[in-house]
Amino acid sequence: xxxxxQSGAEVKKPGASVKISCKASGYTFTDYYIHxxxxxxxxxxEWMGWINPSSGGTNYAQNFQGRITMTRDTSISTAYMxxxxxxxxxxxxxxxxxxxxxxxxxxxxxxxxxxxxVTVSS
Amino acid sequence: xxxxxxSPSTLSASVGDRVTITCRASQSISSWLAWYxxxxxxxxxxxxxxxxxxxxxxxxxxxxxxxxxxxxxxISSLLPDDFATYYCQQYNTYPFTFGPGTKVDIK
Numbered sequence: 001x002x003x004x005x006q007s008g009a010e011v012k013k014p015g016a017s018v019k020i021s022c023k024a025s026g027y028t029f030t031d032y033y034i035h036x037x038x039x040x041x042x043x044x045x046e047w048m049g050w051i052n053p054s055s056g057g058t059n060y061a062q063n064f065q066g067r068i069t070m071t072r073d074t075s076i077s078t079a080y081m082x083x084x085x086x087x088x089x090x091x092x093x094x095x096x097x098x099x100x101x102x103x104x105x106x107x108x109x110x111x112x113x114x115x116x117x118v119t120v121s122s
Numbered sequence: 123x124x125x126x127x128x129s130p131s132t133l134s135a136s137v138g139d140r141v142t143i144t145c146r147a148s149q150s151i152s153s154w155l156a157w158y159x160x161x162x163x164x165x166x167x168x169x170x171x172x173x174x175x176x177x178x179x180x181x182x183x184x185x186x187x188x189x190x191x192x193x194x195x196x197i198s199s200l201l202p203d204d205f206a207t208y209y210c211q212q213y214n215t216y217p218f219t220f221g222p223g224t225k226v227d228i229k
Contacts, residue, residue: 035218037166045158045166045209045220061217100156100171107213108156110177112165 002026004096004113011119012086019082020116022096029077030054033099035109036070036081040092050099050107051079086120093117124148124212126221134229141197143224145210150190154214157186157195160223161206169208170195200226 007021022034036048049060051070058070069082079096094116097109125148135141145155153173158166168177170186173193183198197204205228210221 044222045160045211047211047218047220059216063217095165097165100168100177105154105213107154107218108168108171108211109158109166110168110171112167114165 002098002111004098004111006094006096006113006116009117009119011121014087014120014122016086016120017082017084018086018118019080020094020096020118022079022081022113024077024079024098027098029072030074031102033106034070034072034079035097035099035107036094037097037109038092038094040089043092046092048081048094053079083118086118088120091118091120123217124151124215124219126210126212126219128208128210128221128224130224131222132225132227134227135200136229137200137202139200139229141200141204141226143195143208143210143226145188145193145195145221147191147193147212147214149215151212151214153189154212155186155188155193156211156213157184158209158211159204159206160209166209197226 003025005023030053033050035050053072072079096113098111099106100108100110127146129144155173157170160166174186185196207223207225
């Protein structure tokens with residue numbers, strides 16, 4: 001069965017960086033884009049961007065441009081999301097998720113990681 | 123950015139009720155809309171994609187409809203497991219955006 005297993009909770013100081021991993025299993029890692037979505041406390045869901053695990057190509061939401069980097073290691077079926085210059089309003093739970101299909105417009109998310117809480121506090 | 127709105131923001135209902143949630147987009151998104159169920163401490167669960175396609179394994183009491191700018195999610199007969207927050211998401215245009223959510227709670 002498809003599983004996305006994320007790394008554990010992080011506590012960071014303002015200005016620091018955080019890198020979250022998302023290890024995929026149960027399917028061919030390079031077949032489906034991986035997206036990252038976050039949810040700040042009491043807020044809704046916010047799309048951050050995607051990575052194409054096959055090519056390494058990325059597309060980031062404008063809100064995060066210049067601060068976000070998505071990478072992948074195909075040898076271990078793992079995607080990473082690094083967010084730099086952290087601020088207190090980056091405190092949120094972060095999810096990775098796979099696209100729902102591999103051809104056409106597939107940017108809905110059928111499998112999700114279990115969430116990673118990032119707390120930014122001085 | 124395409125703004126997504128949902129109504130109502132909170133809905134109090136009883137087991138067995140028929141529930142309808144509306145999602146509106148600030149511009150046409152064709153049928154590129156998904157619905158998710160989200161419970162605290164869990165990852166969101168995909169219910170509907172392409173406005174009306176039921177995700178595999180999702181009970182048939184869930185249905186979606188609409189196109190363009192107005193969409194609905196209907197739960198035909200509410201079960202205890204359905205009390206949760208529901209989000210719509212457009213994937214027509216970058217950045218992909220979610221609605222603010224509709225919390226379905228027990229009346």
